[in-house]
Amino acid sequence: MPQLLFVADPLETFKTHKDSTFAMMREAASRGHTLWACEPQQLVWQRGGVVTAHARRITLTADAHDWFDEVEAADIALCQLDAVLMRKDPPFDAEYLYTTHLLTQAEREGARVFNSPEALRAHPEKLAILEFPQHIAPTLVTRSIAAVRAFHAEHRDIILKPLDGMGGAGIFRVKEDGLNLGSIAETLTRDGAQTIMVQAFLPAISAGDKRVLLIDGVPVPYALARIPQGGEVRGNLAAGGKGVAQPLSNTDRAIAEHLGPILAARGLLLVGLDIIGDRLTEINVTSPTCFQEITDQTGWNVAQRFIDALEGKLAA
Template identity: 40%
Template sequence: MKLKIGIVMDSLKKINIKKDSSIAILNEAQKRKHKIYYINIDNLFIKNNKSYAEIQKIKLNIKKKKWFILKKKKDIILTKLHVILMRKDPPFNMNYIYSTYILEIAEKKGVLIINKPKNLRNYNEKIFSLHFKKIITDTLVTKKYSKIKKFFNIHKDIIIKPLNGMGGRSIFRIKKNDNNYSVIIENMTKYETVYCMIQRYLPEIKMGDKRIIIINGKIIPWCLSRIPKKGEHRGNLAVGGEGKIEKINKNDLKISKYIAPKLKKLGLLIVGIDIIGNKLTEINITSPTGICEIQKYTKISITKIIIKMIEKKIKKKKYDNISI
């Protein structure tokens, strides 16, 4: 069965196709003769209690300089698609939340949405890790100076980050005798008006921040270890970290197995978890990356696993072959 696959994502013009997991997934779908459609999050809408979108059919040729062609825009009811991949990058703001309500209407009519809209709303990528208290580091979520100061006085070396960020942006390390302590806290909490996550600094970051991919509860046995450059506390590739592909170790597997069944039960089918040392730090469910890097250096095709998973799930559903 040839599927009609929509994807909600950022502008294609901003994409680095060598590293973009969403494009890698779409390219695999196209190889398997499925039809693929681009959706900008701003072009989702509801009319007469039904969900719609302005879509554009995509043609990919990632070996060429002009690597994509977008066809003419048209409005469709979302039930004309078999599956929609929700791959919009953070920030996770109110527009994002509203989009999940629109997608949820389509989901209730039988469209497979990945990841499940309700649980994209319910599980913030930073706070979600707190559901697994046995495997996380000491963590505080607050916007109050006094509570951050008390936490800092205990640990003497902390990380503070926004709850809706990505790619290592606005992640600060505060150490003992840091003259910028107050200004960092003021700016991050916007003078006690915005919640932040504060964690004990994990020195194991020097060995790498591991991104492990979990597809429909299946743990990919290789990971992307992101190693900070000298003088940096962030391993994210977006801020200059060095990527290294490694086989996951016993501790990584133990943590992944502990989390994977919960993710699958929640309809979170494409997930990237982050591990530093023996601690879980984040659970990425909006648009996890790392797929391209792992595929490039191993024999595992994660994108093929994803598309086969989608095909299997759709096969269990009954659809009319409605043309777009």
């Protein structure tokens, strides 16, 4: 019976009605896979041994709130499991980076880790788009407040965001009047000490910030358009956006089919592309979401396709 370890946030924090890691677990359990879970701080390595996790073996219940039972807690070697799924949410901070190094060591010892920890390090979610400039909006990466002012002078309506945020946290829009531009730039860059991203505002955000999922390089045929609500500039579901599943547009598919094989070849089994209009804005690799929203609205089972792909990798 295949054994899967999910390295994730605390299980008690899962919102099972929308959590994609839970959807993966549910699908895997339905196929008879054994589920283990741990948090990054529970990974350990010591000379003379291998990377281990103090993990919980769980079974799933039918209760949406009390959704799992802990069968046992044990120290397990990652190399003795069939697969390790890295599903820890951002921020992509130093501790996240250290976790990927432990997972790389586990790979040296024979573990199978998805997404590849080396690929996670190589694809920070905001900065990964720089490799594909033909698909992105006018973009500036800088810690210079003067450069931010110059970019605003050129594009007049801009978005500023930190490089390590998630769920729309820390995102600001500055319109043509430049109101509070200096204060926002100083705050986000910590007076020039921290690098940020600045992009030209895309009016197409009114139709939604689309999440396009790639599974082993192949796009899911539906995107989830996260539509801003109540005058908000952010479409993120965590910021109150409304999620509407829709078929991929021709541009969505073209971007996905260009990036999919490239990213899959680097060990990225699951990727979430963020697209506004016809412009790529982020490449999410840490813990892409929206499985349940797409499945619930379209009937296309994203988790089933993901576990199919995972099993295919393990059988190869």
